[in-house]
Amino acid sequence: MNLARLDLNLVVALRALLEERNVTRAGQRVGLSQPAMSASLARLRRHFGDDLLARVGGHYELTALGQVLLLRTSTAYEVVERLFASQADFDPASEEREFKLVASDYAVAVFGAELARVVHEEAPGIRLRFVQTPPTVVDDTATLLSTTDGLLMPHGVISDFPATDLYDDTWVFLVADDHPSVEDRLTLSDLGWLPWVTYQRTYDAPAVRQLGMLGIEPRVEVSVDSFQLLPLLVAGTRRIALIQERLARLLAPLAAVRTVEPPYEAVPLREAMWWHPVHTHDAAHIWLRDTTARVGRRMDDVPGAPETH
Numbered sequence: 001m002n003l004a005r006l007d008l009n010l011v012v013a014l015r016a017l018l019e020e021r022n023v024t025r026a027g028q029r030v031g032l033s034q035p036a037m038s039a040s041l042a043r044l045r046r047h048f049g050d051d052l053l054a055r056v057g058g059h060y061e062l063t064a065l066g067q068v069l070l071l072r073t074s075t076a077y078e079v080v081e082r083l084f085a086s087q088a089d090f091d092p093a094s095e096e097r098e099f100k101l102v103a104s105d106y107a108v109a110v111f112g113a114e115l116a117r118v119v120h121e122e123a124p125g126i127r128l129r130f131v132q133t134p135p136t137v138v139d140d141t142a143t144l145l146s147t148t149d150g151l152l153m154p155h156g157v158i159s160d161f162p163a164t165d166l167y168d169d170t171w172v173f174l175v176a177d178d179h180p181s182v183e184d185r186l187t188l189s190d191l192g193w194l195p196w197v198t199y200q201r202t203y204d205a206p207a208v209r210q211l212g213m214l215g216i217e218p219r220v221e222v223s224v225d226s227f228q229l230l231p232l233l234v235a236g237t238r239r240i241a242l243i244q245e246r247l248a249r250l251l252a253p254l255a256a257v258r259t260v261e262p263p264y265e266a267v268p269l270r271e272a273m274w275w276h277p278v279h280t281h282d283a284a285h286i287w288l289r290d291t292t293a294r295v296g297r298r299m300d301d302v303p304g305a306p307e308t309h
Helices: 009-020 023-030 034-048 064-084 105-122 141-146 188-193 206-213 227-234 245-254 283-301
Strands: 053-056 059-062 097-103 126-132 150-154 163-169 171-176 195-199 219-224 241-244 257-260 269-274
Touching: 009 023, 009 034, 009 064, 023 034, 059 064, 064 141, 097 105, 097 283, 105 126, 105 150, 105 163, 105 227, 105 245, 105 283, 141 150, 150 283, 163 283, 171 227, 171 245, 195 227, 195 241, 219 227, 227 241, 227 245, 241 245, 245 257, 269 283
Parallel strands: 097 126, 097 150, 195 219
Antiparallel strands: 053 059, 150 269, 163 269, 171 241, 171 257
């Protein structure tokens, strides 16, 4: 493939055509006339050797190749957009732009809120957009990082990409205030027979993976794709849940639950911001990484911050 012979404007046209599935609407979306967009579609069809859009009755549907290209085109568009947004200099006080950060609801609640406050004070033209971590993060980390400005995730889940350490946290168990079987401690036996509420993507909790080495398989009764819902699903039940201590303290007023220490030495959590190497020397991303690291250090310096082992 000779990229020098390709018109990158066709990426813009292809994305609009595949998403709109209508030549007129696609042209309006990117500011082209209907004849100009039709000409772009013709060029794309010649390039791929496929109709991409096939008329079915009174509307168009994507061909099999068009379906494949739909996601790839969106990814390629974001990569190209970020490439040409790279800057040699960056003045946070005067710049206007958006940073997209992929993060769990835990990371947004515990860290993202403070980061947003600092950015608001120091860089009023900067916008932060937090996007939920997808289940495919481990399977296709490179693609995810190439289309975002940063990924907030603890060590132990992904590797082989640069990262900036942010703050430390520890794991605790949640139980109902009036739990009939648990007083001030849990036993390893309790972890095996009591029902669990778990975060749906268990790979985010290396401390859960430790249980397998101890010969314990959690009896999962409820799973949910949100750390912040764990207290509500534990309160008033016999269930237990493993949760980050910082988040447990933050959510303490919301449900009648209490925390107990794990009956094993749970691996501590070290949150980090990961990025694609293409962003390493970009001035805007250097500022973003420096700011997140500074906010993270401030969190660890706060009296009463969780102690890690």
